[in-house]
Amino acid sequence: MNFLNRLVIPESNEHLTLLKYLLVIVTILFVTYTSIALVASTFSAYFDVRGKRKGNRTYLKFARNLIDLAAPNRGLIFSLAVLPLVTAILIYTQLLYGMNLGISTYLSYAAVFYFVGFYFLYSYNRSSHLDTIYRTFRQLAKSHASEVDSEVSTDVDSFERSITNIRRKAGRRGAVLLWIATWIFVGTTRLAFTPDRWATSSFLTVLFSSQTFWSFVDYVVSALVVTSAAVLFFFFVWDNGIVNSADNAYRSFVKKFSLTVGIIFVAIEPLLIFFEIQNLPQHSLSSATFGLAGIAMFIAFLLLHMFYSMLKDSRINLGTYAFIGVVLLVSIWAAKDEIAFSHATRVQDQVLGQRYAEMVEDLNPNRSVAVISGEDIFNGRCSACHRFDVKLVGPPYNQTLPNFVGKMDSLEDFIMNPRQVVPGYPPMPNQGLKPAEVKAVAEYIMGVYLKTHPQAAKKDTATVKM
Ligand code: HEC
Known part of the structure; x- marks a missing residue:
């Protein structure tokens, strides 16, 4: 991605620090949203298939609501996935200028998978809603058989068949593309703060390394926890929730499912945090890293407690707190990576800052006579x-x-x-x-x-x- 390098302008050290803060913010937005999109779209595709096979209405409805959460509309996809990722790529280009690392290039590959994946998920979402419309139409048509033109009925049938086909494929493809994108994203960001690997890094080592694998496991477990909390929050609290309060059977199904997933995975979170700390490169260990890990474990225990009490007593609804908790967890994760990245690029910052000083010097018209x-x-x-x-x-x-x-x-x-x-x-x-x-x-x-x-x-x- 050499053309990206042409966008680089020399910046003072203060600006570089500012860029790093910006990087943390866009990472938090991006990771929170895409974790939810990854897990919710995967579950959606799964429940869609199972629901159709078993004729289970609850599964089908859950599949539809989940994809509403994963890819609700174009505006949201743009502002929480596309914009943050493009910003992050530009910031990495700026911060790592001249190091020949390929981080921005690999992230751009991830971006392509993300964007095409979201495109599929969005069409899956749209066609899921069409599917509901067809089903409603057929029910109505049954009770008013005499008033419905038989030609219209046949049309609806054939449209429905093709839509179902497209929907299935789009849902599955979207989810698979997001998994690939996540793998590349996680592997690349991991590489960014592991300077020991810079000398020998290539796209292949990003794809196939144990670091990528473990970071990915870590990411997916957090994503499952984040999504459980997001379901509890967006299905039941936000804007009165998307779940109709009269439909008790559906409510308790959704609650039980997301709480079970949440409990299982938040219980392994502390273990993963522990391993993550063990595996961090030596030079990025600092008291700040340990402090953050401690806070993360504490939040994980709080979440476990919240999920458990909600499961015990269905009247308790802590969706809001659980969601705040997972956003904090993601923020800590991003901050920890950022600290490691800052440690890894200390020397690089000096070099860039010097380049800036030289540029300012060159701009000074009195330079030669001073x-x-x-x-x-x-x-x-x-x-x-x-x-x-x-x-x-x-x-x-x-x-x-x-x-x-x-x-x-x-x-x-x-x-x-x-x-x-x-x-x-x-x-x-x-x-x-x-x-x-x-x-x-x-x-x-x-x-x-x-x-x-x-x-x-x-x-x-x-x-x-x-
Ligand atoms: C950011 C702080 C900082 C700035 C700015 C700075 N220095 Fe230093 N300087 C140090 C530190 C710290 C040491 C001790 C380094 C060591 O012993 O490893 C040092 C050591 C020195 C020494 C002693 C070296 C020796 O072998 O005993 C000299 C001479 C020196 N600096 C000159 C300068 C000059 C000239 C400038 C300005 C052009 C400058 N420094 C700017 C922090 C600074």
Whole structure:
């Protein structure tokens, strides 16, 4: 997807951070919705087949309501699936520019499967409703046989047959495409925050790796939990619910089914969280990751409790809380991945930020005539972390500069390419200065140091001229 790279503009580090937050938000929207779509469409296709085979009205109705949840209308599909995924692809392109990783390309493959899958699911949804219309028509026609033209009846029969056929296929194809799309999506996002695999990564390693497999299992289990809660919320609470309150048999069937699925899978969730933490790459483990995992387990236990009490007592309806709980779970999942991704791209951010600084520099019309002033560079770039006499982020110059007296070359070399040297300090980030600027600032700080420490200056006057 090289054309995507052409859309990249250099951005400051602040912008890159902003993009990462945006990435978390679109991921939460996308993952919440597509998890529901994946599971609801699969169950819908299943209950549609079983309902037709057994002539079971409840199954057929459930199948129809489920697809209403999975692919309700084009506006929603666009804003919760298409838009977030396209945004995520653009953000990944920007953040990983120049790394030759293929993340955006693989995500684009996933996007194709998602979009075609949703197209099928949407037609499945539309034709499911037509199916109901035909069925109602035939019932009415039976009781008013004398008034119905026999030609119309035959037409309806043949339309119904072809619609049923199309519907079946569309439903099944849509669900299968979503499963493939999810596999690619999960494998690719996993790769994005596993730098150990970057060197050897290709699309094949994304498709066939144990990491992809386990992340996928994890995703599907969460998706089942999310969908159970979504069914409880959207079928019974939201907008008075899509389930007619008079139809008690159907109500209790839906409740029992989604609560059972919810209980089974939310009970294995803590185990998966545990394994996930075990499998995270070493460098992305941090106290934040452990904290998030703890919160996730706590929410999983709360959900288990809610599902269980709803199953015990049908009058209790905690659909709203359960849905809030699963959205929180998805958010934690996205935040955890984001932290891992941030850790993985720390160096990359430095490089991109530097590129931005250079671009801004190039735009400055006075650049060639401006006199490079060591003092200005010190005030602008270094004083945030360094003073001469006190310790800030970096060591005080009065403590480190003595080592460089008479060794201006190595001082310049350090500023050009900082390395970890002084124990107890974090490594100094590369300041991205040009050689002339490095020379100017090195001479400036050494000059100030020698002026205030004449003793040291006496030892060495040959190399440093003020
Ligand atoms: C973001 C904070 C930060 C900024 C900005 C920064 N430094 Fe540093 N600097 C550090 C830290 C931290 C160390 C200690 C690094 C180490 O020991 O590994 C350090 C160490 C040094 C040292 C001592 C190296 C040694 O071998 O003892 C010099 C000299 C130095 N910085 C110069 C500069 C100059 C010149 C600038 C501005 C162009 C600058 N620094 C900007 C954080 C910073």
